[in-house]
Amino acid sequence: MNKTIFITEPNHDYTTRYISTWAECVVAFAESKNDYVVSLKNTRANKKTFVSVLNKINPSFIFLNGHGNDRLISGHNNEPIVELSDKSNILEDKIVYALSCQSAKKLGPHCVKNGTKTYLGYTEDFIFTYDKTKRTRPSGDKIAALFLDSSNKIPLSLLKNKTTGEAYDSSQRAFRKTVRSLLTSESALEQSATLRYLVWDMNHQVCLGDANVKI
Amino acid sequence: MANKERFLKIYANLPINLRNEIILVLSNAGPITWNVAYLEISNNTKLGKEILEKLTKLKII
């Protein structure tokens, strides 16, 4: 059965440019499988549009990209899209992956407690490095890819009909594989310098709620 | 396990690529890498003892 995927892609600074570029890989994959994808790009990644579209399309999977903290995830220009202080849980009954700093620390558990099926995200800042000579063309940045390819394993695995727990494991394995490859004697300095942040992200990625559901 | 043994075990299992990384900065000796630490500690020098104490306090070993 074709799935309905809902993705936010803010793009107002280098960080959101990078993560949204990688989100496009997920969009492309979903579309190649004839899944229905709704993507809120740039200024459309705002709360009003998010809630309106969410209610209209009732997606099974929501992929939130943006800045955040332990209480909220934001969209374009850092406007909060999902907040701990929301009157009701707009992510109820959904599977969510939040590529957003710290949101799995408080917002994630709150959402799961209030009906979100699974919340995948990070309990600390998601930190990544990038090659500043590539920042206007993120898709060609092999340094950023070390982080964002591992992150993308979650949505891509879900789209391949894996459970949330399997998607989480897939991402963790990808992180570990990347770390392993950078620990060898042949690793270049510009790559091995990323190790500290890869380990940080890997160790703070979590899967909250039901690990046995599929989108 | 004593600090020295713990250090040697960790060092033996440390990827080659990481052994040139700085793990301490001493006021009298400057930056110390895993390799330099190994030389001092395995030869039971006074500096090695200082390195061990600091690495333990920092919970690196």
Add this chain to the structure above:
Amino acid sequence: MTEVQKDIVKLVIARLQTLPENQEISIGSAGKYNKAELIEHVQNGDKIGNKIIEVELHYLQSLKNISQSVLDNE
């Protein structure tokens, strides 16, 4: 600042100095930083500096069993 804290700051700065010049680091909504900026924040002891120290120590303390941890479950 205690002796241990001073040791940590010196260590983190020395390690940051070995980072490549062409890379920047994104720390969420806190922004993006190059090597020199990270070092400055650590020297200032501010929120970003403390975060960088935390990340660096987390990594150093994970090295005790890093080989095993990345080989597990493969």
